[in-house]
Amino acid sequence: QQQVKQSPQSLIVQKGGISIINCAYENTAFDYFPWYQQFPGKGPALLIAIRPDVSEKKEGRFTISFNKSAKQFSLHIMDSQPGDSATYFCAARKKSSGDKLTFGTGTRLAVRP
Amino acid sequence: NAGVTQTPKFRILKIGQSMTLQCTQDMNHNYMYWYRQDPGMGLKLIYYSVGAGITDKGEVPNGYNVSRSTTEDFPLRLELAAPSQTSVYFCASSSVRTGDYEQYFGPGTRLTVT
Numbered sequence: 705q706q707q708v709k710q711s712p713q714s715l716i717v718q719k720g721g722i723s724i725i726n727c728a729y730e731n732t733a734f735d736y737f738p739w740y741q742q743f744p745g746k747g748p749a750l751l752i753a754i755r756p757d758v759s760e761k762k763e764g765r766f767t768i769s770f771n772k773s774a775k776q777f778s779l780h781i782m783d784s785q786p787g788d789s790a791t792y793f794c795a796a797r798k799k800s801s802g803d804k805l806t807f808g809t810g811t812r813l814a815v816r817p
Numbered sequence: 818n819a820g821v822t823q824t825p826k827f828r829i830l831k832i833g834q835s836m837t838l839q840c841t842q843d844m845n846h847n848y849m850y851w852y853r854q855d856p857g858m859g860l861k862l863i864y865y866s867v868g869a870g871i872t873d874k875g876e877v878p879n880g881y882n883v884s885r886s887t888t889e890d891f892p893l894r895l896e897l898a899a900p901s902q903t904s905v906y907f908c909a910s911s912s913v914r915t916g917d918y919e920q921y922f923g924p925g926t927r928l929t930v931t
Contacts, residue, residue, distance in 0.1 A: 713857065736918050747821075747907050747922030748860070793859060803848050803867075803913050804875070805920060807859040 707731055708796050710808025717815050723781040725811045727794035730775065734796035738805070739768065739779050742791045751792070752779070784815045818843050821923035823908050829929045830898040838893040838926050840908030848911045849891040850875075850920065851883065853904040860907065866891055898930045 709728045717723045727737075738753035754761045754768040754777065761768045767780040781788055794808040824839045842849065847868050852860040862875030866885040880902055882894040891910075895902060905927050909920040 710859075738918070745924075747909075747924050749922065750919045753918070797918060803911055803918060803920075804850075804862060804865060807861075809857060809859040 707806045708794060708808045710794050710811060712811060713809070714812045715814070717784045717813065719784065719786060719815055719817050721784050721815075723784045723788065723813055723815070724778055725792055725794070725813070726776065726778045727808050728774075728776045729796050731796070731798060732775070733798045734806075735799045736797040737768070737770065737777050738795050738797075739766075740793045740795060740807075742793065742810075744790075748793060781813075784813075786815045786817050789813055789815050820844065821908055821910055821921050823906075823923035823926050825926060826924070827927045829931065830895075832898060832900065832930060834898050835894070835896050836898070836928075838895070838906055838908075838928075840891045840893065840923060841889050842891075842908075842910040842921070843889065844910060844912065844921065845888060846910035846912040846921070847888065848913060849885065850909045850911075851881070851891070851893045852907045852909065853877065853902075854907060854925075855904050863893065863906075895928075900930050902928065903930045904928060 739751045740748035741751040742748040752766050765782045770777045791810045791812050793810050795805040821842045850865045851863040861877045864883040866872045905925050907925050908923045911920045
């Protein structure tokens with residue numbers, strides 16, 4: 705059973721465009737929703753994260769939108785750049801779970817020059 | 818700080834062989850994790866540890882073992898390697914003491930079992 709569903713699997717965007725990646729979760733006990741960015745040959749690194757008490761969080765060109773009632777959250781990358789080309793993972797943490805994260809299956813983003 | 822380091826970077830094993838993947842962190846984090854990453858499948862938790870001497874199974878523990886004798890080290894042991902264990906393995910750590918839930922990942926070990 706996949707507790708965090710991520711889409712699309714891959715995404716191609718032109719430079720300067722908006723990249724949007726969506727995730728949906730099932731477990732209402734999740735209390736922390738991070739996005740990780742992974743470049744080829746590297747480990748994932750935290751990009752941005754949100755808690756369910758806010759509907760949006762913005763850091764530079766990266767924004768998380770969170771819809772608690774729909775149990776969905778999304779990552780928006782504004783003014784996408786070729787350097788943003790990477791794989792993006794959404795994740796969710798359940799309170800009192802030993803701080804474990806449940807990851808989505810990943811989205812491979814390619815930003816064309 | 819070096820962060821989370823993993824050795825080796827690459828390894829080829831024959832079916833039935835055993836090996837240990839090493840993981841060390843120098844951030845004094847109490848929590849450590851082992852994940853495997855397969856194409857299109859995201860990251861699956863194998864084992865985790867909330868402190869020295871304490872380990873617990875994750876989502877896909879079969880075929881693996883771990884130990885945590887120190888805060889810094891969290892080795893992953895593969896016994897009787899099988900082709901299904903061909904994957905990229907990531908170690909990560911976090912510190913719940915500060916309320917920061919960020920997990921810091923190592924660079925990974927690419928393992929092929931043939």
